[in-house]
Amino acid sequence: MDNKPLILTIAVLGGTGKEGKGLAYRWAKAGYRVLIGSRSSEKAVIAASEILELLEAAGSVVGMDNLEATTQADIVVLTVPYSAHRATLESVKDALKGKLLIDVTVPLVPPKVSKVQMPLAGSAAQEAREIIGEGVEVVAAFQNISHEHLLEDGDVECDVLVTGTSKDARHEALKLVEAAGLVGWDAGPIENSVVVEGLTSVLININKQYGSTHSGIRITGVSKNS
Amino acid sequence: MDNKPLILTIAVLGGTGKEGKGLAYRWAKAGYRVLIGSRSSEKAVIAASEILELLEAAGSVVGMDNLEATTQADIVVLTVPYSAHRATLESVKDALKGKLLIDVTVPLVPPKVSKVQMPLAGSAAQEAREIIGEGVEVVAAFQNISHEHLLEDGDVECDVLVTGTSKDARHEALKLVEAAGLVGWDAGPIENSVVVEGLTSVLININKQYGSTHSGIRITGVSKNS
Numbered sequence: 001m002d003n004k005p006l007i008l009t010i011a012v013l014g015g016t017g018k019e020g021k022g023l024a025y026r027w028a029k030a031g032y033r034v035l036i037g038s039r040s041s042e043k044a045v046i047a048a049s050e051i052l053e054l055l056e057a058a059g060s061v062v063g064m065d066n067l068e069a070t071t072q073a074d075i076v077v078l079t080v081p082y083s084a085h086r087a088t089l090e091s092v093k094d095a096l097k098g099k100l101l102i103d104v105t106v107p108l109v110p111p112k113v114s115k116v117q118m119p120l121a122g123s124a125a126q127e128a129r130e131i132i133g134e135g136v137e138v139v140a141a142f143q144n145i146s147h148e149h150l151l152e153d154g155d156v157e158c159d160v161l162v163t164g165t166s167k168d169a170r171h172e173a174l175k176l177v178e179a180a181g182l183v184g185w186d187a188g189p190i191e192n193s194v195v196v197e198g199l200t201s202v203l204i205n206i207n208k209q210y211g212s213t214h215s216g217i218r219i220t221g222v223s224k225n226s
Numbered sequence: 227m228d229n230k231p232l233i234l235t236i237a238v239l240g241g242t243g244k245e246g247k248g249l250a251y252r253w254a255k256a257g258y259r260v261l262i263g264s265r266s267s268e269k270a271v272i273a274a275s276e277i278l279e280l281l282e283a284a285g286s287v288v289g290m291d292n293l294e295a296t297t298q299a300d301i302v303v304l305t306v307p308y309s310a311h312r313a314t315l316e317s318v319k320d321a322l323k324g325k326l327l328i329d330v331t332v333p334l335v336p337p338k339v340s341k342v343q344m345p346l347a348g349s350a351a352q353e354a355r356e357i358i359g360e361g362v363e364v365v366a367a368f369q370n371i372s373h374e375h376l377l378e379d380g381d382v383e384c385d386v387l388v389t390g391t392s393k394d395a396r397h398e399a400l401k402l403v404e405a406a407g408l409v410g411w412d413a414g415p416i417e418n419s420v421v422v423e424g425l426t427s428v429l430i431n432i433n434k435q436y437g438s439t440h441s442g443i444r445i446t447g448v449s450k451n452s
Contacts, residue, residue, distance in 0.1 A: 114414050114415075115414060115415050115417050117417070161428060185435075187431055187432065188340050189341050191342050194342055194344075194420060195421050195424035195427070196428075198421035198424070199425075201418060202387060202422075203445075205413055206445060207448065210412075210448045210449070212447055212448035212449075214447045215446065217443045218446050219432060221384065221442045222432055222433065222437075223438075
């Protein structure tokens, strides 16, 4: 039952935050083994038990520090605020080798969070790649999903654009998008992550201008016949 | 009847191309006075007569060279390929002063058109601003609209994200979006144009991966109660 090739282990670093918790909940519900990572293992343990409660204990969610979670995982999902992006990556860098990193980070620069302001590398995901170096596939995804509805079981009215360093990596990430009950699209190479990360500022702007808290996007004019 | 404050004149530079022609058709149909601009006034005159034919002569569409069109217009819409972007702007620079420029250009770099590759200025629209200097409001819009359906009268299944140098300029452009029968959204400052221009590469990628010719986006989770 705990056969490794069948049940993948996903570490959600920064999994004590709202976005990370919501994704962790959905993946645990879909049958993945989920590790909640945090700088503080105590906080991670509390978050894990909260998620387990929502799942009525029907799922595998364990809390631990970021490094331990990364070490044990097959896929590592980074959901920290941009201010903690570099430090978190540096702290788990060696344990990431050979794994898939899914970066959810949006490089917002307060107070002007509705204005796109990318780091020199081009985007947070490209910066992640620079920090961790070769040997790790990097995918950028989930940046436009409002956390509000992740902990509910209903439809999320926002598609997920997935960019990444290889088609295989994007394909792997698209499986997790689907497992979370979301609609995902292969949006091309990692250089395209500037669009997806920047779209969050555009949506923040639309929320502000038109009075919403959860604007999103849907891809139109194309269907998935795969 | 030809009262200037009531009937605005829109110059569509590069209006002999498919995108420009489609927009010109829709604006002329909505009652605007439309000038088709081209490097060659002969080609512009031919395109104008083609559009007039589609309108069964019920509209005002005149062809002329880019400079003359810019001089006569209140609003100038740039729909040239990126390779002609700088030269076209330089050729009409002086005539643009005090007007609104709507830049539709997508800085695609063949052959890798599905990969986002922005100019140093950050985006084509920001580059336009550098080329023409102060005294012109610049808006970026319509980059994600497939030309395929513009010359038909049906719904276009793609929203228009409008970024620009001021809220007033974006508001002015949003009126033209609506006049063209499209749904537009204020997507924030001109720095956000990287997202909208880059989204075209993402959509090209989605077209290729999932077998479409006209994928687009819709904004969800927000309604316009204005």
